[in-house]
Amino acid sequence: MIRLFVQQPLGPGSRIEPTAEQAHxxxxxxxxxxxxxxxxxxxxDGEWRADIDGMSKKSCVLLVQEQTRPQVAPxxxxxxxxxxxxxxxxxxxxxxxELGCRRVRLAVTRRTNADHTNVARLQAIAVxxxxxxxxxxxxxxxxxxxxxxxxxxxxxxRRLMFCDxxxxxxxALEALQGASGPWxxxxxxxxxxxxxxxxxxxxEAFTTPVNLGPRILRADTAAIAALALWQAAAGxxxxxxxxx
Amino acid sequence: MIRLFVQQPLGPGSRIEPTAEQAHxxxxxxxxxxxxxxxxxxxxDGEWRADIDGMSKKSCVLLVQEQTRPQVAPxxxxxxxxxxxxxxxxxxxxxxxELGCRRVRLAVTRRTNADHTNVARLQAIAVxxxxxxxxxxxxxxxxxxxxxxxxxxxxxxRRLMFCDxxxxxxxALEALQGASGPWxxxxxxxxxxxxxxxxxxxxEAFTTPVNLGPRILRADTAAIAALALWQAAAGxxxxxxxxx
Numbered sequence: 001m002i003r004l005f006v007q008q009p010l011g012p013g014s015r016i017e018p019t020a021e022q023a024h025x026x027x028x029x030x031x032x033x034x035x036x037x038x039x040x041x042x043x044x045d046g047e048w049r050a051d052i053d054g055m056s057k058k059s060c061v062l063l064v065q066e067q068t069r070p071q072v073a074p075x076x077x078x079x080x081x082x083x084x085x086x087x088x089x090x091x092x093x094x095x096x097x098e099l100g101c102r103r104v105r106l107a108v109t110r111r112t113n114a115d116h117t118n119v120a121r122l123q124a125i126a127v128x129x130x131x132x133x134x135x136x137x138x139x140x141x142x143x144x145x146x147x148x149x150x151x152x153x154x155x156x157x158r159r160l161m162f163c164d165x166x167x168x169x170x171x172a173l174e175a176l177q178g179a180s181g182p183w184x185x186x187x188x189x190x191x192x193x194x195x196x197x198x199x200x201x202x203x204e205a206f207t208t209p210v211n212l213g214p215r216i217l218r219a220d221t222a223a224i225a226a227l228a229l230w231q232a233a234a235g236x237x238x239x240x241x242x243x244x
Numbered sequence: 245m246i247r248l249f250v251q252q253p254l255g256p257g258s259r260i261e262p263t264a265e266q267a268h269x270x271x272x273x274x275x276x277x278x279x280x281x282x283x284x285x286x287x288x289d290g291e292w293r294a295d296i297d298g299m300s301k302k303s304c305v306l307l308v309q310e311q312t313r314p315q316v317a318p319x320x321x322x323x324x325x326x327x328x329x330x331x332x333x334x335x336x337x338x339x340x341x342e343l344g345c346r347r348v349r350l351a352v353t354r355r356t357n358a359d360h361t362n363v364a365r366l367q368a369i370a371v372x373x374x375x376x377x378x379x380x381x382x383x384x385x386x387x388x389x390x391x392x393x394x395x396x397x398x399x400x401x402r403r404l405m406f407c408d409x410x411x412x413x414x415x416a417l418e419a420l421q422g423a424s425g426p427w428x429x430x431x432x433x434x435x436x437x438x439x440x441x442x443x444x445x446x447x448e449a450f451t452t453p454v455n456l457g458p459r460i461l462r463a464d465t466a467a468i469a470a471l472a473l474w475q476a477a478a479g480x481x482x483x484x485x486x487x488x
Contacts, residue, residue, distance in 0.1 A: 098460075098461050098462065133459040134459055134460045172476055211481070212472075212481060213344070213479075214480055214483075215344060215378055215379055216342075217342055217377070218342065221339055221468060224468040225468060228469035229473065232415065232416055232417045237415055237416065238417070
């Protein structure tokens with residue numbers, strides 16, 4: 001069943017006009033017709049079944065029927081990722097959505113060459129991945145910020161896990177034992193953090209260094225591995241199936 | 245430092261002639277000259293420093309100096325993956341190498357459309373990823389085989405972990421508690437296993453169903469997540485840094 005993320009409030013009898021891109025997708029890509037059903041979610045009101053009520057060349061109206069799932073909040077996990085090359089960054093954002101991140105923050109580090117990226121495109125990738133992965137919200141993608149600025153404003157109740165290649169960090173599962181509350185995973189640039197960044201990461205009280213094994217991992221592999229380990233050890237992969 | 249996987253035995257004073265592709269890479273891509281150093285490994289003799297001894301337009305000779313690391317065997321982990329679409333399969337093979345798989349077996353399932361793929365290309369991707377990830381061997385990529393045939397010949401001392409989306413499988417980390425010995429991870433096609441395959445997976449004594457959380461994961465995400473969880477719970481990500 002097709003799932004669409006919408007901005008509007010969802011309730012029984014709501015009439016929703018999807019965006020022009022969504023209308024095009026429903027009509028020309030998926031070839032739906034009036035009467036066909038789909039699922040809608042907006043990050044606040046749960047998931048709802050809707051029917052296509054009207055469809056023209058330029059627009060489309062969806063009539064919301066009944067709720068299929070109540071809203072649940074995913075675990076409070078964020079990803080902070082350095083601006084790596086575009087295709088890899090897009091993969092990482094897609095995977096962050098599949099792995100239940102609430103927010104993806106983009107960081108400019110000292111070994112990052114770029115200081116900007118197409119945030120709107122990354123946000124669209126996050127929404128599309130959220131639609132396909134079955135979650136009830138979509139991760140927010142935040143515009144790039146310098147890593148030191150990001151640390152200045154850091155909410156110190158949120159722990160930040162980072163992969164410390166050079167140090168003697170404990171294995172990730174050991175470091176995550178008993179983890180609870182809000183967390184974030186930090187993934188550095190392909191060239192790694194520089195020594196000043198590394199010193200700061202080691203000295204801040206909100207950081208947790210972890211070790212991800214003896215092999216060198218690319219940024220996308222490290223991101224997926226770290227997020228999966230967190231969900232398995234501290235997030236919603238711990239629950240028995242049936243819960244969501 | 246450049247690392248090359250070679251077939252020849254490695255020892256002090258060995259003279260190695262790399263393949264034409266490797267010679268081209270050293271000369272024209274990396275622009276090395278006689279006297280420059282690199283690292284060699286072959287999956288048997290550890291890692292060795294070598295110098296470029298001679299270089300011509302067509303060939304190249306490497307003179308092996310001293311061992312930099314002794315051979316260690318990675319944990320006995322394999323990946324069995326259904327033939328998914330090419331770009332995703334290439335990503336999965338690359339990640340299997342980064343995540344320490346010894347072997348990647350390709351499977352044709354009932355919902356797999358293809359029954360062949362470019363195995364030589366996948367093997368080259370595995371070798372290149374092994375060179376970059378710093379491991380001392382390269383995963384072997386095995387030609388596609390029908391899943392039922394693969395099960396007929398299965399070594400029953402090797403446990404097979406599979407993601408059971410429909411069932412009530414335990415969370416992955418719970419299922420992997422106390423895991424030891426040889427294991428494999430099975431990743432199905434994008435459309436999932438059919439009911440006969442699922443029944444067989446559930447009834448075989450060598451299989452371990454696991455749950456990877458409430459969201460639907462793409463094949464590449466599931467592969468990376470499952471391999472990372474296995475390495476963290478039962479493989480070489482458990483060890484303190486410094487070991488390899």
